[in-house]
Amino acid sequence: MEETPTLPFEIKLAAGASLVENTLHDLLAPRTLEGELHRPERLLMAMRHGVLNGGKRLRPFLVLETAALFETNKQSAALRVAAALECVHCYSLVHDDLPAMDDDDLRRGQPTVHRAFDEAAAILAGDSLLTFAFDIISASETDLTAEAKLTLVNRLARASGMGGMAGGQALDLAAEGSSLKEEEILLLQSMKTGALIRFACEAGSLVGGAQPLETERLAEFGSAIGLAFQLADDLLDLTSNSETMGKATGKDAAAGKATLASLHGIEWTRRQLNGLVAQAEELLEPFGERAETLREAARFVANRQK
Amino acid sequence: MEETPTLPFEIKLAAGASLVENTLHDLLAPRTLEGELHRPERLLMAMRHGVLNGGKRLRPFLVLETAALFETNKQSAALRVAAALECVHCYSLVHDDLPAMDDDDLRRGQPTVHRAFDEAAAILAGDSLLTFAFDIISASETDLTAEAKLTLVNRLARASGMGGMAGGQALDLAAEGSSLKEEEILLLQSMKTGALIRFACEAGSLVGGAQPLETERLAEFGSAIGLAFQLADDLLDLTSNSETMGKATGKDAAAGKATLASLHGIEWTRRQLNGLVAQAEELLEPFGERAETLREAARFVANRQK
16 A cells, blocks of 8 residues: 655645635635625725735634544545634734733734724624634534534634633733742643634534544643643743744743743753653544644744744 | 402513513523633623613513413513614614714713723623624523524524614614715614614514514514604604703704704604504504503504603
């Protein structure tokens, strides 16, 4: 049997991003769905500015790759769920960038939504992206059972609401100027960035029709790389400059925010990252060769330079 | 057969509000559900400030009353759906009150969330209330079929997102200082306030297990009283003072916003309101005596003095 030629991971990631970009482009077209009255043009443009901005699409990629572990033909559903998740991720960026929050002017080298439009547009665009995510998953076009869609809606709501991502951002804002204990930093990060990355892997597994134990294992894989993602981010915040990142950096230090990396140092953080990659690979063990791209994703997340 | 003693409508509305208030109080308790990591205290307090504020609970009341038209025992599910809808309504108020939007300091006579807390807390509390609504409907505790819950999730998303309420607010902000045509005002209002009131009646009907034609009829009833609600609001804006309303009034005129009432005058508006009540009553005709409270609701909405 011939071996499948292996593409570099970055190429696979870019191919996934392109599929997700097309799906988002189509979903955010100037038309109306049944039950919608009208999509106001400027609001739609602000939403598109917040979403169609050339992001890496790591979370959607994880949805697609975990779904692809299973012997089902669910790529269309996986793409829609992936796009919904990206809408939630991007809504959080649009709101986090607001003057009352992190007050950022740039995102991926472009003006943030409130800079390109105005604050009211950014608030409403974020609100509408969040709402749209639940529309996308629950729509009849998403080819999954009602039970599967409902589970996805509920888990996404819990991963992104007060007990997940939004709660994590609230803790993060409260942490400015105070010194958190290590377990408080871990909780904050599990909520702010971990929960949605965990959901990405859980969601792909649900789309693929996995058994509950497989879903649990892939969700744990998501938690491991979610933590690695944050540690890598902290490391970059300590060591990088704004030219590489396309956004302001050193902001955690400037805001007096402790991170695990700043508490323990660069060497400790690199060892932790290696440990998390090993843990992630072990969690993928039952999925054999099919999970090779997810192993690469774990290493990519831990080693990323921007 | 004895006649059931009839309570005044305001007493029935207050009784419904009390049930919804208890449900919201319970849902927003300081605990965590499966899939939540932690509910940050200050965020939860800001959410509770935005929701548990003694509102009339008209939209949830419509959910409860339309559900009660049908021979099913779904009050617990109706209460949860009603509470979810109120979370969406209140999120929109919290965000609409922000300085970048309508910039209001008072809501129902109390400081708005960004005044009682801060802007970041108000943004995140709104985001979290919106997200929580989809959690509540999709949760296993909501005693409905997966199909019914999924339909509710999808219709709520469309009624409140870019093609509904949030889109209506975007149009409303864009309208400041410009003079809209009559059909543009109608579209704006159908989106900004009409869509969610329509959804309330549709949702109760879905909870009650109505036939599609019954649901359509009740949704139309919702549209009629949604328009009446807005016309009554415009009339109050023209004629009332801030003491009665518990919030700033005459703001539409001050902002140069045309309303149907300001275009056509007070007498025309009163005739329109009477016409909408008649239309609403006709739509309820097939439901007979059971719909008496909904008829009262239509009259209450059209004649309300605050």
